[in-house]
Structure formats: C-alpha cells, structure tokens
Amino acid sequence: MPIPVVCPGCKASFNVSDKFAGKQGPCPKCKTVITIPKADQVKKTEEVKIGEPEDVRPGSGPPGKSKTGRPNLKPITRTDLKLSPVVSGVIVVAIIGLFVAAYFARPVVMSPYPLTQEQQRLPEFTEPYNSAMLMAYILRGVGLLLVAMPIAWAGYQVLRDDELEPYSGKSLLIRTAICVFVYLLLWGVYGVIPADYTSAWYMWLVLAPPFFIVGFVTAYYCFELDATSAATHSLFFALVTLLLGMTAGLTMPWYDEPSTLQPKSEFTSGAQFPLYDDSGRPLNDAAKKIEAEKARATAPRATATGS
Numbered sequence: 001m002p003i004p005v006v007c008p009g010c011k012a013s014f015n016v017s018d019k020f021a022g023k024q025g026p027c028p029k030c031k032t033v034i035t036i037p038k039a040d041q042v043k044k045t046e047e048v049k050i051g052e053p054e055d056v057r058p059g060s061g062p063p064g065k066s067k068t069g070r071p072n073l074k075p076i077t078r079t080d081l082k083l084s085p086v087v088s089g090v091i092v093v094a095i096i097g098l099f100v101a102a103y104f105a106r107p108v109v110m111s112p113y114p115l116t117q118e119q120q121r122l123p124e125f126t127e128p129y130n131s132a133m134l135m136a137y138i139l140r141g142v143g144l145l146l147v148a149m150p151i152a153w154a155g156y157q158v159l160r161d162d163e164l165e166p167y168s169g170k171s172l173l174i175r176t177a178i179c180v181f182v183y184l185l186l187w188g189v190y191g192v193i194p195a196d197y198t199s200a201w202y203m204w205l206v207l208a209p210p211f212f213i214v215g216f217v218t219a220y221y222c223f224e225l226d227a228t229s230a231a232t233h234s235l236f237f238a239l240v241t242l243l244l245g246m247t248a249g250l251t252m253p254w255y256d257e258p259s260t261l262q263p264k265s266e267f268t269s270g271a272q273f274p275l276y277d278d279s280g281r282p283l284n285d286a287a288k289k290i291e292a293e294k295a296r297a298t299a300p301r302a303t304a305t306g307s
Contacts, residue, residue: 007032091154095240098147102247109139110249124290140250144187147244148180148237155219155236159229167223179222183237186211211238 002015009032021038120126153176160166167175190198190211197203215234219225225233282288 003036005034005036007034087157091157094150094154098150098244099247102143102244105139105143106249109136109143128286143248144184144241147241148184149176151237151240152176152180152183152233155233156223156225159225159233159236160223161226161229175222179218182218183215183234186214187241 003018003021004013005016006013007027007030009027010030012027012029014028016036020036022036024033024035026032027034153172156167156172156176166172193207197207212231212234215238216227216231219233220227220230223230223233282291
C-alpha cells in the first residue's frame with residue numbers, strides 16, 4: 001500500500017512504497033530529507049464525493065439514487081430574492097404619502113413674504129418674521145430627517161443585486177443610517193454655499209462632481225452595490241429630496257430668488273406675522289392690528305374748552 005508523503009521543503013506531494021516506512025530519504029525535487037511515516041501512523045482518508053445529490057424522500061432509493069438504482073440528478077433549488085410585490089407596494093405608497101405630506105406642509109415650511117425696508121426697521125415686524133423663519137428652518141430639517149431613511153432604504157431595495165443575499169435587520173439599519181448621515185451632510189454643505197454660486201447653472205459644472213463622487217462612494221461601500229447601482233442610488237436620493245422640496249414650495253438650486261408665501265396666498269390667512277402688499281396695505285389680521293394701534297397713537301386727543 002503506497003504511503004502519501006508531503007515534502008516540508010517544497011510542499012510537493014507524492015506516494016512512497018510502504019517498504020520505506022519509517023525510513024528517511026531525500027525529496028526527489030528539492031533534496032530535503034523526509035521521514036517516511038510508518039504504515040500504522042497514516043490516517044485513513046475518507047472518500048469525498050463532490051456534487052452527489054441527495055434524495056431523502058420517504059420511499060426513495062439509496063442517497064443520490066432512485067429506486068431503480070439510477071443516479072437521481074435533482075437540481076439545486078435557487079432562492080428567489082427579487083423585490084416582492086408587498087415591498088414594492090409599500091415603497092410606492094410611502095413615496096406618494098411623502099409627496100402629499102410635503103404639499104400640505106407648505107404653510108409651515110415656506111419662507112414668509114419678505115419685509116420691506118421700512119418694516120425691517122420696526123421690531124413689531126422683525127420679531128415675528130424672524131420667529132417664523134426659524135420655525136420654517138426647524139421644520140424643514142425635521143422633515144428631511146424623517147424622509148431620509150425611508151428614501152435610502154427604498155433605493156437599496158430596488159437597486160440591490162438579486163443574486164446576492166440582501167442586508168436586513170440591524171446590519172441594514174446601521175448601513176442605511178451611515179449612508180443617510182453622509183447624504184444629509186452633503187445637503188448641509190450645499191446650504192452654506194452662497195446663493196450667488198448655486199443659482200448660476202454653469203457653477204454646477206464645478207460644484208456637482210464633488211457632491212456626486214462623495215454620494216457614489218458612500219452608496220458603494222455602505223450597501224456594496226455595483227458602480228452603476230451606487231451612482232443611481234445617490235442620484236435617486238438627491239432627485240426625490242429635490243422633488244419633495246419643490247412640492248413643499250422650497251427654493252430650488254436653479255432659482256435666483258427665494259420661494260416665499262405670496263401675500264395673496266391662501267396659506268397666509270392664519271399667519272402670526274404682519275403681511276402687506278407692495279403699496280403698504282395690510283393683508284392679514286396681524287397687519288391690521290398694527291395699523292389700528294398706529295392710528296390710535298397718532299389720532300389728535302380731544303381737549304376740554306371753556307364756555
């Protein structure tokens with residue numbers, strides 16, 4: 001019975017006759033001295049069967065064979081990991097719901113109508129105006145935080161490779177959170193760029209590539225997507241958030257002037273800050289109240305006259 005031997009020097013493997021068991025000799029390739037193990041020290045190796053199908057159904061023949069003794073070549077079942085109709089429906093309904101919510105959020109997220117130069121010098125105008133602006137910015141930030149995670153998750157579910165096992169549970173939550181953090185950080189960087197740079201289309205030839213590269217790398221490593229899917233994921237997030245902002249009436253990057261609640265808009269009727277048209281005429285209760293107080297303060301006082 002031949003004895004299998006592996007040279008410790010060159011790692012070459014070969015068989016040696018059992019009559020040399022327990023003896024030493026040089027390796028035929030590298031001449032390293034090899035000790036041939038004894039026959040009783042050689043472990044019996046189990047036969048490895050590769051690709052042998054198994055059939056353990058009741059009443060079947062031996063494993064891998066039918067009742068007649070022929071090989072039962074049962075194909076390997078592939079698990080279908082494509083997007084299910086339920087998940088697709090949830091994504092569609094969620095996106096529609098986001099756009100409906102964005103539309104009805106206009107009264108609280110849009111900027112109030114700008115004050116005139118005269119109104120900017122009066123505290124009764126500037127204080128409520130600044131409060132309204134602060135509240136609008138806070139609500140925009142909260143809204144973006146609420147929609148960012150579902151948008152990034154939906155993008156991954158649509159773009160992931162169906163041949164690979166998808167991320168789920170805590171792992172998917174952490175990866176989505178990291179991706180969203182970077183995406184929101186990019187929006188924050190955009191927010192501090194002066195409007196003079198973002199309103200001109202040709203400036204985006206310089207600004208867009210860094211934003212795109214960071215978004216692409218983030219999606220590529222967070223979700224392990226291929227290059228095309230990673231680029232699509234970052235563009236998908238940017239497009240959906242832009243469309244949501246447009247639906248909510250926010251200023252788009254290509255606009256020169258900020259979007260504001262117009263004086264005659266139906267959304268200004270319940271505003272707590274004074275609104276005036278271009279001629280200075282009050283348009284809501286807050287403005288009328290201020291004008292009435294001014295009229296009382298400037299009205300001539302009646303004086304008593306003797307008879």
